[in-house]
Amino acid sequence: MKQSLIYFEDIFTILNDFIKDYKGKITFLVDENTQIHCLPLVLERCKDLDAATFLEIPAGESAKQIGNVADVWGGMLDLNLDRNSLLINLGGGVVTDLGGFAASTFKRGITFINIPTSLLAMADASVGGKTGIDFKGLKNQIGTFSLPEMVLISPEFLETLPQNQLNSGFAEMLKHGLIRDKKHWQNLVALKSLTPDNVAPYIQSSVEIKRKVVAEDPKEKGLRKILNAGHTLGHAIETYFLNQNIDAYLNHLINGEEALLHGEAVAIGLILEAYISAEKNKLSSEELEEISKGLLKFFPKRNLPTYAEIKNYLLQDKKNENGEIQFMLLDKIGECDSQSIAAEEEVIEAAFQYYSNLEVH
Amino acid sequence: MKQSLIYFEDIFTILNDFIKDYKGKITFLVDENTQIHCLPLVLERCKDLDAATFLEIPAGESAKQIGNVADVWGGMLDLNLDRNSLLINLGGGVVTDLGGFAASTFKRGITFINIPTSLLAMADASVGGKTGIDFKGLKNQIGTFSLPEMVLISPEFLETLPQNQLNSGFAEMLKHGLIRDKKHWQNLVALKSLTPDNVAPYIQSSVEIKRKVVAEDPKEKGLRKILNAGHTLGHAIETYFLNQNIDAYLNHLINGEEALLHGEAVAIGLILEAYISAEKNKLSSEELEEISKGLLKFFPKRNLPTYAEIKNYLLQDKKNENGEIQFMLLDKIGECDSQSIAAEEEVIEAAFQYYSNLEVH
The missing domain is CATH 3.40.50.1970 (Rossmann fold)
Structure with missing residues (x-):
């Protein structure tokens, strides 16, 4: 294409x-x-x-x-x-x-x-x-x-850009590493802090990763779906916050802090779905820990809605088929399964529990 | 494609x-x-x-x-x-x-x-x-x-369908003949009256004409534009009536008569643009007369708005380039120029005059 x-x-x-x-x-x-x-x-x-x-x-x-x-x-x-x-x-x-x-x-x-x-x-x-x-x-x-x-x-x-906007984009770059390029993930996680100068050298490699995926599957019939890693729950959480209190959300946006931007929601989604990857796919518990640690380094823990509160948004996910909620799950760091995998409510709820139990270092 | x-x-x-x-x-x-x-x-x-x-x-x-x-x-x-x-x-x-x-x-x-x-x-x-x-x-x-x-x-x-809806579609079929297939035009003009039974046998050939044109130029870069014959003025006249009195228009629609449907406006546009084809392109005056007669047989004369009243709608035509109003003009019956041709205001006004002077037989 x-x-x-x-x-x-x-x-x-x-x-x-x-x-x-x-x-x-x-x-x-x-x-x-x-x-x-x-x-x-x-x-x-x-x-x-x-x-x-x-x-x-x-x-x-x-x-x-x-x-x-x-x-x-x-x-x-x-x-x-x-x-x-x-x-x-x-x-x-x-x-x-x-x-x-x-x-x-x-x-x-x-x-x-x-x-x-x-x-x-x-x-x-x-x-x-x-x-x-x-x-x-x-x-x-x-x-x-x-x-x-x-x-x-x-x-x-x-x-x-305000800092939270920079963070938001960084989450997608981390995702690119997680699904296709372990080295890219490691380079990004090793950054001391998120500044325009620190992050600029890695934009092109992120773009290249995505380009290759899209070139193989422009209409999202197969491989391209891996770009949705972290997004099933990320989108639902983002939507929850967007609808929860739209005025408060807008004020936060203007203040430049506290609003949950797209990428920040994706960062949370990546942790939750890494947990599901360990439960329903081949991700090791060691790599699950590496992912959680890496993401928490740049994305401090947030108070999440409960699974029940976001369930309706999950049901509108474009990947859903015949009412089942589908996830793009990691095999390991740098590799994502291109077949979506359904997960049961209990597993999703356990992912929320896992996130809330994570220790902040 | x-x-x-x-x-x-x-x-x-x-x-x-x-x-x-x-x-x-x-x-x-x-x-x-x-x-x-x-x-x-x-x-x-x-x-x-x-x-x-x-x-x-x-x-x-x-x-x-x-x-x-x-x-x-x-x-x-x-x-x-x-x-x-x-x-x-x-x-x-x-x-x-x-x-x-x-x-x-x-x-x-x-x-x-x-x-x-x-x-x-x-x-x-x-x-x-x-x-x-x-x-x-x-x-x-x-x-x-x-x-x-x-x-x-x-x-x-x-x-x-009510009769005016049948007429409306018939105008586009006549157009297919005029731009690409003289025989198709002649067959249709020879019909005694417009009934579902009379018109049904010719639907497929109309579709085939259009299919071939579209197959050669799906994105309307060149040849496909000939399908817009009659539509520069037809669209503007249709839009005029649509905006003129939307309630009256709707009532007419429900009554099944008098409303100016798309194809009926195109039939008028085909006569007006046939006149412009004779002025600005190669159409002969004999064929201009044949076209006007053929169309008036099925589409009785209407009171048209003036050029000044539709000018603003003409300026929104999608074929326009750099402010000039463009037409798809006939070379002869069965052939349309695939390059759009601009016409001056005087010529367009003369076309309206030509239409209003047409004799009803």
């Missing part, structure tokens, strides 16, 4: 070259934050974009919904965008996912470019052509598979 | 065979009319579908909007549909277009089957994988290219 070109160097030169001769209209999609912190940086480096317009959506996961897509569609209509127009999504995963969905459905699809500005969007959402929005409080229920024309990754945008 | 399988015979046997071993959940999408007039017919013939659920949208073009898509998405969630589920769209073009869009975006795409029940949906919308909805009063602005698993065509559903 065709994949998007992803550039890690000289991205502003590449963007300038692309737009210099571009015949259609060009519009940016930003959120409240990237409009202030990132758009000026791009416009300064790409003089030819001075005349470009921009559309804005609110920041945060709660913005990832159909009402905002409709606003973007309406904005594109108002700007008289046509099939030759270009949408440049400049932001984190919410902007690139929602913007990709809006572009892929506007006049049955216009060209879009992603410039991810969060670590999550760079290391994970940048690959694979998944676009989408949440629906009725459930994650990524609506979307398309659509490839951006190109993805432009520059770690300098990481400097604009 | 892959295309959907289209069946014209034994469709209930084919459907039964497909669903007999189908592992996922099956749901129908219907509108108020097909729920009453068509769904019982299908359920009677396909006993294995007895347990299938159904979702319903309102009837008519004005139902083709995002709020109803969201209702369908919500209904699919409530029914716990997963990626293995199947949506069967049973209805006219609104149901198959909207249902195809809902299916192609639900959990990033589930399988769908189209059973078109209107002549328009059988002879035209059944081919080519275009799904979509109207947006902000503009036709088909939002959508995807997504193929149904199969299309099942049975003329017996035509018996459930």
